Amino acid sequence: MPKIFTALVLASLVFTVGCGSKGKKKLAYVERPAEKIYLEGYDKMGRREWPRAVLLFDEVERQHPYSVWARRAMLMAAYANYQSNKYTEAISAAQRFVALHPGSRSAPYAYYLIGICHFEQISDVGRDQLETQQALDALRQVLRRFPNSEYARDARLKIDLTNDQLAGKDMAVGRWYLRRGYHLAAIARFQHVIDVYETTSHTPEALHRLVEAYVRLGVLDEAVQVAAVLGHNYPGTDWYQDSYRLLAKNGVTNVAEAQSDAQTDEEQKKKGSFISRTWRRLF
Numbered sequence: 700m701p702k703i704f705t706a707l708v709l710a711s712l713v714f715t716v717g718c719g720s721k722g723k724k725k726l727a728y729v730e731r732p733a734e735k736i737y738l739e740g741y742d743k744m745g746r747r748e749w750p751r752a753v754l755l756f757d758e759v760e761r762q763h764p765y766s767v768w769a770r771r772a773m774l775m776a777a778y779a780n781y782q783s784n785k786y787t788e789a790i791s792a793a794q795r796f797v798a799l800h801p802g803s804r805s806a807p808y809a810y811y812l813i814g815i816c817h818f819e820q821i822s823d824v825g826r827d828q829l830e831t832q833q834a835l836d837a838l839r840q841v842l843r844r845f846p847n848s849e850y851a852r853d854a855r856l857k858i859d860l861t862n863d864q865l866a867g868k869d870m871a872v873g874r875w876y877l878r879r880g881y882h883l884a885a886i887a888r889f890q891h892v893i894d895v896y897e898t899t900s901h902t903p904e905a906l907h908r909l910v911e912a913y914v915r916l917g918v919l920d921e922a923v924q925v926a927a928v929l930g931h932n933y934p935g936t937d938w939y940q941d942s943y944r945l946l947a948k949n950g951v952t953n954v955a956e957a958q959s960d961a962q963t964d965e966e967q968k969k970k971g972s973f974i975s976r977t978w979r980r981l982f
Contacts, residue, residue, distance in 0.1 A: 733769065736772075737772055753780055753783070756776035790816045793812045806844075811838075813840075814834055815857075824867040831868075839854075859899075866896035869901075870908075893906065902932075902933075903929065
């Protein structure tokens with residue numbers, strides 16, 4: 700995944716004036732002007748010497764904590780840590796920046812950097828998804844606080860990806876329950892996907908798995924209703940064909956009739972998505 704941070708943003712941090720933990724490495728103390736230390740750190744970043752750049756930016760803060768250069772150095776250290784894949788340090792520095800300088804013109808980027816650091820640590824759906832949830836929360840902060848910023852569009856795209864990831868985790872757990880015969884637990888997971896992650900790519904399968912779970916429980920009326928929702932919204936998918944065949948195999952022939960009954964008029968369509976409204980009506 701490409702690293703984010705354009706030359707334009709870097710340049711603005713260098714030339715625009717905006718309104719250490721225990722055991723951390725430090726340079727030998729040699730008092731120098733803040734600007735000189737900062738520009739040396741910036742030069743190291745240009746050479747991709749990220750650890751050295753972090754030390755220099757930290758030194759700006761240590762020697763000149765109340766200067767405008769220290770404010771810039773704090774965010775640049777966050778970025779250099781990010782480039783070194785030191786996500787924890789990057790997040791910590793960015794969080795400290797927004798806590799101390801919430802009104803800075805660089806605050807949108809700091810919030811965005813926090814989200815990206817979490818996003819790039821997202822693991823596969825077989826593992827814990829805490830990082831995914833933290834990425835989602837941080838990216839939502841970007842949209843809530845800075846909806847018109849240059850980072851909002853990418854934040855929206857990544858929010859969609861994180862939602863898809865979280866839905867995928869629910870689907871994986873739901874399938875596991877279904878395979879082992881824990882049908883009610885499986886139904887709860889698949890319903891959660893429909894309720895919370897309706898716009899993700901997992902929705903058609905979630906509907907089909909619900910049909911499958913209801914059939915296994917012998918609750919065919921509910922299975923037919925869910926299949927009708929699936930057929931109305933995703934009529935050309937393999938998941939609908941699988942549901943239709945499954946119901947036919949179990950003697951159900953009125954799926955098309957139920958699907959027709961599930962149609963709503965234009966006024967109702969304005970009250971929310973078809974899936975959400977039908978779901979509330981059925982369950």
